[in-house]
Structure formats: C-alpha cells, structure tokens
Amino acid sequence: MDMNTRDTLETQLNVLGDFEPVVPASYQGADILMLGNLSPAVQLSVIEQMKERPKLIVLDTMNFWMEIAMPDLEKVLKEVDVLLVNDSEARQLSGQYSLVRAAKEIMKMGPQYLVIKKGEHGALLFDGDHVFFAPALPIDEVFDPTGAGDTFAGGFVGYLDSTKDFSFEGMKSAIIIGSAIASFCVEKFGTARLRELTRKDIDERVQQFVELVNFDIALVK
C-alpha cells in the first residue's frame, strides 16, 4: 500500500474510531448479513448484535486490516460463511503465492466459501476442493473502475437473497451476476451507469457471460 493510501485510511480510521453502528430492529431476522470493508471490530459488533445468526454472513476486507488489526480479523473470519478478497489480499492473508494454496489456508481460518477477485482477469470461487472460475467481460475501455468491487458484492449478495440458494451452484450463479453488474459500473463515473440500468440490460450482459465461456468438447475417440 502506498503512503497516500495509508494516510487516507488512517484518517478515515480516526474518524471511524467513534463509529459504533446500531443494527435497526427492522434488520433483525435478515437471511443474509453483508459486512462491508470496515474495521473487523465494527464487523464483529454487527454480528454480535444479530439476535438470530443470519443464514449467510459475507465479509469484505482488505490488506489494511491485515496489517493493523489481524487478531480482530481472525476473530471475524471464524464467524463468516463467505469471504471476498482480491488476489494480493489472499496472498497476504495466507502467506502463500499460489492462489490454490492461499485458498486452502484461508478456508482453514473459517469461511466455507472464498471468492478471490482478480479484476480484469475475473474471479475464482473456492469451496473445499471445488473451484469455479468466472471470467471478467473483455471490454473496450474501463472508464472508471471505482466501486467495481462493491458493485460486485452488491450484485452477488442481492442475487443470493433473491434465490436463497447458498449451495456451491448458487454461489457460482451469484458470482456471474455480480461480475455482470460490476461490468456496468466501470462504464461511467460513480454510480451513473448503475442508476440507468434496466432488467433487460442485465439479462443481456449475463447472456454475454454465458457465451464467453460456453463450449462443447467433441472428444476424439
């Protein structure tokens, strides 16, 4: 992490030092809890406030917390079902360069499912010995990548909430949907492209993902 990023984050951390979110009563009983990329202590506090454990807890985190709050991060990892990180974070968290080995180490820390995001190179989903690869859509130009990771998380969790299918197959579909929606995010600044999206836009984009990886092997006998 460069020093500017660290300074910015440390400033945010100081501001957030007093941030003690209270889960509204109407949020109790939620099937899914999505913990955004905040300090592990805040993430733990939110889990503890849920009277009934959600059926699925999804965690986003980053290298910054690995560097300054690893003991808390280890605690929260034990409580979650799905972890979302990028490739460099997976390597840092596990101390392993190979993403397959990194995934094995990270799944030992708690999460059943691990999603490793590789930006323009797609994303990998791990579940025990099973692995699934979701490509990123090759696009002419990335106008602004800001928010693509959060958009992916939103699409991923939103889809899971609509299907309530938290199996490996369900996760695979959710990653494709998350990738499809994130691919719109980078086309314009901020949330501009997302706000104008129609259901048809999304369905067509998902169909592009299907065509991108669909093949039939006619094995020669």
Next chain:
Amino acid sequence: MDMNTRDTLETQLNVLGDFEPVVPASYQGADILMLGNLSPAVQLSVIEQMKERPKLIVLDTMNFWMEIAMPDLEKVLKEVDVLLVNDSEARQLSGQYSLVRAAKEIMKMGPQYLVIKKGEHGALLFDGDHVFFAPALPIDEVFDPTGAGDTFAGGFVGYLDSTKDFSFEGMKSAIIIGSAIASFCVEKFGTARLRELTRKDIDERVQQFVELVNFDIALVK
C-alpha cells in the same frame, strides 16, 4: 525485453541467418500449417513452398520480431488464418492497451482468428465481434513454465487436425484442449510430464476445465 533476452535472441538470429528450411515433399498437401516462432522471413518462405495453400495457417510470433522485422511480419500476417500471441505482444503489435481494441487492430492486419494467451489468467479467442474466454486451470504450483506456450500450440493444432473443424466453435474446443495439455507441461521439467501422459489423463483434465467454468443461471423473473 531485457538485454539478456535480446542478446540471446540476437545470437540465435545470427545462427539462424543461414536457416533456410525446405518443406519435405511428404508434407505437401497438409491441411494445417503451424508456423513456429521463427523469423517472419523464414515463415513466409515456408508458406511460399506449399504448392497448395493449407486449409488453415497458424502463426506464432513474439515481440522480438515486432521490433526488428515488422515489415516482414506484416507480410506474413496477411497470409495466416490464426495468430497466437501473449497479452503484451498483442498490445505491442497493435499499440492498444485494451485487449479488445488490440484484437480489432490485429484482425485488420490479416488473421481471421486471434488467440491472446494470458498465462495463469487463461486465453482469449477473437473472431470478428465474437470472443471466447478459456481459463487457465488454477494449480498448486507451477514447477517449470518453460514450453507451456509451445505445448499449447501443439495441443491446439493437433486437436484441429483431428477434427478438421476450423469454425469458431471448433477453435473454442481446440483452445480448451491446448490449455489442458499445457497445464501438464508446467508440472515437471521439460517434456517429462508430457511423455508419460495417457489419454485418460487428458480426458480427466479436460473435464476439470468443463467443471471450472460450467454454470447455470436461474434468472429471477
């Protein structure tokens, strides 16, 4: 390219200066011509020696030839059906960073099909506005990557020769087969792993590729 690589290649180039391969009579009438990564002048000479144009001409090249023999490379590109390059070579050849834009520029230079190899990040196949993405198999450890590109080319062309299906669908299958066979190459030094391969090994590896990218989207209505 670093200077050591350049020195090595220039030494090879001097040695190869007198290399004037003669196509054996028994090779005339071949359906496919695979031009390995030699100087574009040698590649052109081989094409010219074929009395009947092969149904498919596949070309491998690299950044070195773009730097020292671009006029010859442009000539040979006009004569081929499929070009195999890696991502940095595609960018250098086209002057475009976006691989989608790079592909459009390169296809204007001659080849109908373009395969952009991205190493551990898989490969892209372009054909006009159609694109296909073949993942690389996530593996525990790359023991020795030497020869993976040539192994990919060999598996790709060998499969095409067995099917004689040179359509986009046929190319997609061939890329999966090439990727599967290349994934064995990196497991041991040199050709050691390839020499011990069985048909069953290959079929099982191809099945892993199928499972790696196979998904069904249950679209929410």
